[in-house]
Amino acid sequence: MSTVLITGASRGIGRATAKAFANSGWDLLLISRSGDDLEKLIKEIDNKKIKIFYKSIDLSNHKEISKGIVELMKNGLVPSVLINNAGVAWTGDLLSMPLEKWEWIMQINLTSIFQICSEVVPLMRKKGGLVINVSSHASRNSFSQWGAYCVSKAALASFTKCLAEEERKNFIRACTLTLGSVNSSLWESDTVGMQFDRDSMLSVDQVACELLHLANQPNNQTVEDLTLMPSAGAF
Numbered sequence: 001m002s003t004v005l006i007t008g009a010s011r012g013i014g015r016a017t018a019k020a021f022a023n024s025g026w027d028l029l030l031i032s033r034s035g036d037d038l039e040k041l042i043k044e045i046d047n048k049k050i051k052i053f054y055k056s057i058d059l060s061n062h063k064e065i066s067k068g069i070v071e072l073m074k075n076g077l078v079p080s081v082l083i084n085n086a087g088v089a090w091t092g093d094l095l096s097m098p099l100e101k102w103e104w105i106m107q108i109n110l111t112s113i114f115q116i117c118s119e120v121v122p123l124m125r126k127k128g129g130l131v132i133n134v135s136s137h138a139s140r141n142s143f144s145q146w147g148a149y150c151v152s153k154a155a156l157a158s159f160t161k162c163l164a165e166e167e168r169k170n171f172i173r174a175c176t177l178t179l180g181s182v183n184s185s186l187w188e189s190d191t192v193g194m195q196f197d198r199d200s201m202l203s204v205d206q207v208a209c210e211l212l213h214l215a216n217q218p219n220n221q222t223v224e225d226l227t228l229m230p231s232a233g234a235f
Contacts, residue, residue, distance in 0.1 A: 001027055002081070002215075003028070003078065004028060004080070004081045004082075004215060005030075005031070005079040005081070006021070007083065007085050008085040009032045009041065009085070010032035010041055011032070011185045012182075012184035012185040012186065013204045014030075014032070014083075014085045016204035016207065017204075017207070017208040019041075019044070019045060020208040022047050025050060027050050027052070029072055030052065031057050031068070031072065031086070033056060033057065033059070034056065035055075035056035039054075042054065053072060054072075056068075057069070059112040062107060062111060065115040065116065065119075069120065070119065073119075073123065078124060079120065080124070080127065080128075080130065082117070082124070083132045084113045084117075084133045087109050087136075088105055088191065089105070089186055089189065089192050090105055090149065091145045091192050097148060102148050105148045105152050106148070109153065110152050110156055113133060113159065114159065117131060121170075121172055125171070127171075128170070128173075129171075129173070130214070130215065130222075131173070131174040132177055132211060133156055133159070133160045133174070134177050134211075135153045135157055135160075135176045135177065135178050136178065136179055137179065137180050139153035139154045140178075157178075157225070160174050161224075175223055175225060176225045178225055178226065178227040178228070179202065179227075179229075180202060180227075180228065181196065181202065182203070183201040197232075202228065206228070214226060
């Protein structure tokens with residue numbers, strides 16, 4: 001039986017991914033800020049043969065992460081796949097952005113992933129494993145009003161490459177899933193003030209399918225960076 005740890009699991013891509021992996025028989029370790037939403041998700045998952053454990057962790061608070069991960073891992077399950085999916089955005093002029101918003105984005109989109117990997121990857125080394133970091137085509141492009149988001153995703157892509165290089169000797173693979181626009185709960189956030197044609201975007205189920213595909217790779221191969229774009233274009 002394989003185990004996956006998913007962050008941002010209660011909504012959007014994370015929620016769809018948890019269901020996809022559960023339907024494929026994976027045991028689940030789930031993280032989200034909302035424990036109530038995680039409980040609702042678990043009730044919706046119709047697979048009594050798998051194990052599911054969850055922990056409510058606010059990834060914007062760096063002091064919560066290490067303790068929360070340790071508590072989650074007390075169940076004895078060690079993930080063979082870690083999916084860092086949680087992410088946030090803020091739209092507005094880059095240099096007019098409040099410092100606390102900059103730090104908030106960097107904490108959730110980048111630093112929390114460093115913290116989670118620091119806790120989880122050492123546990124994965126005994127049997128090897130895969131880290132998948134969910135990124136954006138904003139990591140390769142500049143978009144007006146999305147500056148901090150672009151910077152955080154570019155840094156995440158670099159972090160993933162460095163992690164893959166350092167952990168290769170420990171049989172840990174790391175890859176990035178680079179996404180175009182996805183019809184997810186991101187667009188309903190009060191920190192995102194832009195709207196696009198969401199019907200032309202990728203669905204969260206399409207993204208979940210690709211994450212499952214990446215997770216099911218043989219141990220002797222790695223897709224280092226998979227780019228998934230809507231055929232209608234970025235937005």
